[in-house]
Amino acid sequence: MPFKNISSLVNHNEMTGFCAQKAKEIFDQQMQANYAAIDRMFSVLLFIEWLSGIITALLLSPTAWEGVSSSPHIHVLVSIWLGLAIVALPIGMAWLAPGATTTRHTIAIGQILMTALLIHLTGGRLETHFLIFGSLTFLAFYTDWTVLLTASILVALDHILRGIYLPFSVYGVTYVEPWRWMEHSAWVVFADIFLVNRCIMDIKERWRVAERQAKLEMTNEIIESEVVHRTFQVTQSEERFRNLCMSVPMVIFESDKDGGWEVVGMPWFQLTSSPISRGKEWWTLLVEVDRDRTLESWKLALRQGTEWAQEFRIRTDSGEVKWVRGKAVPYSTGGTSSRRLIGTLEDITDRRDLEDNSRKMMLMNQRDDFMAMLANDLKNPIVGSNRVLSMLTEGKIGSLAKEHQQLLVKLIEGNDELLGMIEHIISVYRYDRDVDADEFENANIANLIKDSIKQFSTALADRNIKLLINIGDEDALCVKGNNESIRIVLVNLMDNALKFTPENGTIEILAHRQEDSVMLKINNSGSRIEGEQRSKLFERPITGEEGSGYLPKVGLGLYMCRQIVDAHKGQISCSSDSQQGTTFIISLPHNHARETSFMPV
Amino acid sequence: MFALQNKPTHKVLAVILFAVAYLGWIAMIVTGHMVLFEYEFSSGPFCNTKRIWPIKAKLQFVGEKQNIVMFIHPMCPCTGASVTEFQYLLREAGAKAVGKVVVMMPPKYESDWSTQPIMSTIRRIRHVSITNDPDGSEAQKFGAETSGHVFVYDGRGVLQFSGGITGMRGHEGDNANFQKAETALRARQSSLLQTPVFGCSLR
Numbered sequence: 001m002p003f004k005n006i007s008s009l010v011n012h013n014e015m016t017g018f019c020a021q022k023a024k025e026i027f028d029q030q031m032q033a034n035y036a037a038i039d040r041m042f043s044v045l046l047f048i049e050w051l052s053g054i055i056t057a058l059l060l061s062p063t064a065w066e067g068v069s070s071s072p073h074i075h076v077l078v079s080i081w082l083g084l085a086i087v088a089l090p091i092g093m094a095w096l097a098p099g100a101t102t103t104r105h106t107i108a109i110g111q112i113l114m115t116a117l118l119i120h121l122t123g124g125r126l127e128t129h130f131l132i133f134g135s136l137t138f139l140a141f142y143t144d145w146t147v148l149l150t151a152s153i154l155v156a157l158d159h160i161l162r163g164i165y166l167p168f169s170v171y172g173v174t175y176v177e178p179w180r181w182m183e184h185s186a187w188v189v190f191a192d193i194f195l196v197n198r199c200i201m202d203i204k205e206r207w208r209v210a211e212r213q214a215k216l217e218m219t220n221e222i223i224e225s226e227v228v229h230r231t232f233q234v235t236q237s238e239e240r241f242r243n244l245c246m247s248v249p250m251v252i253f254e255s256d257k258d259g260g261w262e263v264v265g266m267p268w269f270q271l272t273s274s275p276i277s278r279g280k281e282w283w284t285l286l287v288e289v290d291r292d293r294t295l296e297s298w299k300l301a302l303r304q305g306t307e308w309a310q311e312f313r314i315r316t317d318s319g320e321v322k323w324v325r326g327k328a329v330p331y332s333t334g335g336t337s338s339r340r341l342i343g344t345l346e347d348i349t350d351r352r353d354l355e356d357n358s359r360k361m362m363l364m365n366q367r368d369d370f371m372a373m374l375a376n377d378l379k380n381p382i383v384g385s386n387r388v389l390s391m392l393t394e395g396k397i398g399s400l401a402k403e404h405q406q407l408l409v410k411l412i413e414g415n416d417e418l419l420g421m422i423e424h425i426i427s428v429y430r431y432d433r434d435v436d437a438d439e440f441e442n443a444n445i446a447n448l449i450k451d452s453i454k455q456f457s458t459a460l461a462d463r464n465i466k467l468l469i470n471i472g473d474e475d476a477l478c479v480k481g482n483n484e485s486i487r488i489v490l491v492n493l494m495d496n497a498l499k500f501t502p503e504n505g506t507i508e509i510l511a512h513r514q515e516d517s518v519m520l521k522i523n524n525s526g527s528r529i530e531g532e533q534r535s536k537l538f539e540r541p542i543t544g545e546e547g548s549g550y551l552p553k554v555g556l557g558l559y560m561c562r563q564i565v566d567a568h569k570g571q572i573s574c575s576s577d578s579q580q581g582t583t584f585i586i587s588l589p590h591n592h593a594r595e596t597s598f599m600p601v
Numbered sequence: 602m603f604a605l606q607n608k609p610t611h612k613v614l615a616v617i618l619f620a621v622a623y624l625g626w627i628a629m630i631v632t633g634h635m636v637l638f639e640y641e642f643s644s645g646p647f648c649n650t651k652r653i654w655p656i657k658a659k660l661q662f663v664g665e666k667q668n669i670v671m672f673i674h675p676m677c678p679c680t681g682a683s684v685t686e687f688q689y690l691l692r693e694a695g696a697k698a699v700g701k702v703v704v705m706m707p708p709k710y711e712s713d714w715s716t717q718p719i720m721s722t723i724r725r726i727r728h729v730s731i732t733n734d735p736d737g738s739e740a741q742k743f744g745a746e747t748s749g750h751v752f753v754y755d756g757r758g759v760l761q762f763s764g765g766i767t768g769m770r771g772h773e774g775d776n777a778n779f780q781k782a783e784t785a786l787r788a789r790q791s792s793l794l795q796t797p798v799f800g801c802s803l804r
Contacts, residue, residue: 060678073678074637102619
């Protein structure tokens with residue numbers, strides 16, 4: 001193989017294995033293509049030579065004569081048939097097996113034989129001998145010096161054999177010296193030296209070209225691979241960016257040169273419920289009161305290329321008003337004409353609501369503090385007044401008429417009630433602020449009931465009110481809570497029941513476990529509370545109906561009860577009808593831990 | 602054939618077919634060359650030749666000079682080579698010889714044959730006389746049967762050489778036949794020197 005021959009001539013150390021392999025592939029392809037092309041060229045050349053031989057024979061020796069009679073000359077027949085025989089196989093192989101090593105060597109043999117025939121047909125003319133060198137030159141087109149070797153060996157063999165047996169047919173003389181073939185062959189060798197050298201140089205050049213092309217292709221492959229890799233990275237980056245834009249809980253937008261927006265991602269739709277995401281249509285979403293200032297600041301930032309920050313409201317497609325904070329920074333893609341703003345939109349409705357609530361809470365706390373302070377301040381003169389009144393009724397200052405004493409007693413009672421109310425007010429406001437679920441402990445409802453009713457025994461007896469207590473398993477009535485708070489609830493409810501129960505009436509207290517709750521019911525046989533009033537019993541502030549006394553009821557007790565029950569994650573309600581009377585029902589979560597701790601091991 | 606090389610069995614078959622074709626090709630070429638050279642080296646028949654100038658010949662003998670006579674067929678492709686060698690022979694002989702070319706020229710074909718390029722070539726040779734032999738009688742008198750037959754007579758009319766002066770049909774160049782004719786020119790020979798004649802038949 002020519003490649004194997006040339007391989008030893010080329011320094012492969014300079015090439016990497018892959019590049020050398022690639023260069024070999026390219027080189028082989030090019031050489032194969034060259035061989036095939038030259039094969040086909042020779043097939044045409046041999047055909048022309050065959051025709052030339054026939055024409056030559058027809059021109060120079062068309063007929064053989066015997067006297068006046070003639071017949072086709074054997075040269076004509078030989079040029080046709082022998083010529084055909086010579087060119088048939090090379091031409092056939094050139095088309096059946098182009099590029100094969102055997103093909104070009106067969107062609108070389110055919111070419112030399114055809115040249116010899118032409119020389120013979122022209123009567124051994126010296127000029128025709130030049131075709132030998134022409135043939136070698138043509139064969140050198142293969143750049144395969146072994147083909148030249150085959151042709152040259154054939155020429156030498158022809159001269160040797162004919163020199164021995166038919167010297168006149170090749171040398172034109174009947175006697176030749178034994179070394180004469182060497183003289184003829186030497187000229188062929190002389191030509192071969194240059195042609196073979198040319199072949200080797202040509203192969204080297206082709207190898208270098210193949211090597212360069214291999215390196216180029218390898219570089220291209222590396223570049224293409226890098227491009228694919230980078231493209232993949234860019235795609236991934238874009239995907240990441242897209243996902244980020246889609247996932248980030250804010251709208252990312254880019255302004256166009258007219259001040260419109262191009263919005264990226266779904267958050268825009270989530271924010272506005274509007275499919276509009278381009279151009280100036282977003283202006284229409286601005287709430288009227290915010291529109292002018294928002295657009296003015298936006299256009300100014302766009303015109304001056306400065307940062308933009310604005311909080312404004314938009315009205316979504318569903319009619320909901322949302323607070324939005326828009327921020328944008330300028331960026332330029334070259335020149336002032338391509339100045340843009342890129343920024344974000346954030347839904348701050350919750351934050352604004354929180355701020356509003358905080359503000360309201362602060363105001364309420366201020367009010368509560370004021371009320372507590374006011375109550376406290378009110379308490380002092382009343383206590384002072386009661387002391388003076390007590391001293392008057394006790395006669396420490398002087399004796400009073402019985403009617404006067406009774407009036408003073410009533411006044412003291414009124415003051416006490418007023419003090420109680422003030423205490424309630426103070427307790428309510430204190431409880432609103434100070435309740436802390438972390439301080440809850442185990443509270444037994446049964447014990448708290450027993451403890452609470454003690455203070456009402458005298459009042460119950462005075463008014464002949466019957467108190468019925470129905471408590472189930474006492475140990476099962478444990479809740480997690482603040483004992484004092486729950487006691488306040490019970491006292492308030494008992495106090496209420498006592499107030500609204502007529503003389504000789506009945507108050508019934510029931511407590512039992514119901515699934516995960518402890519149920520407490522306090523029923524009185526008092527008058528019915530209307531439904532509308534019932535729904536407002538636990539609200540603050542409320543003024544109830546006038547009681548038997550002359551002071552109106554402020555109703556803060558029930559509000560405080562609800563606050564305490566709510567803090568214990570319980571529920572409080574009220575039912576009332578003319579037959580059953582009025583019942584306050586409290587449900588508090590049962591304290592499992594406590595119960596478990598009592599369970600025998 | 603080469604498409605069969607895909608399978609090992611087919612490859613062997615292809616190699617065998619290729620070898621057979623190659624051998625057949627070589628055989629055809631060898632056979633063709635053998636036929637060719639057989640023809641090229643086939644000479645005309647040897648004939649009995651009188652050693653003195655034929656008395657009845659119309660062709661005039663020039664006394665005291667060597668007379669070199671060549672018989673040709675103007676249409677024979679081999680005549681060209683013979684005429685060339687004839688010129689060399691005359692040059693070798695120099696002024697002591699005269700050349701005579703007897704051209705087979707049947708009257709029926711004279712108009713065509715006499716205009717052949719070879720006739721112009723002969724006419725351009727110095728000291729050569731051309732004689733037409735319409736009926737072949739002169740050739741018969743000299744005993745010439747093949748185109749290119751050369752007779753060398755010495756100054757006394759004794760035949761010194763008879764035969765062809767080319768090595769093979771239609772091929773010019775130094776050859777043994779020419780050398781014999783040269784030998785006959787240089788000195789009288791005790792015996793007639795004869796060579797084969799390569800050319801077309803004159804009869």
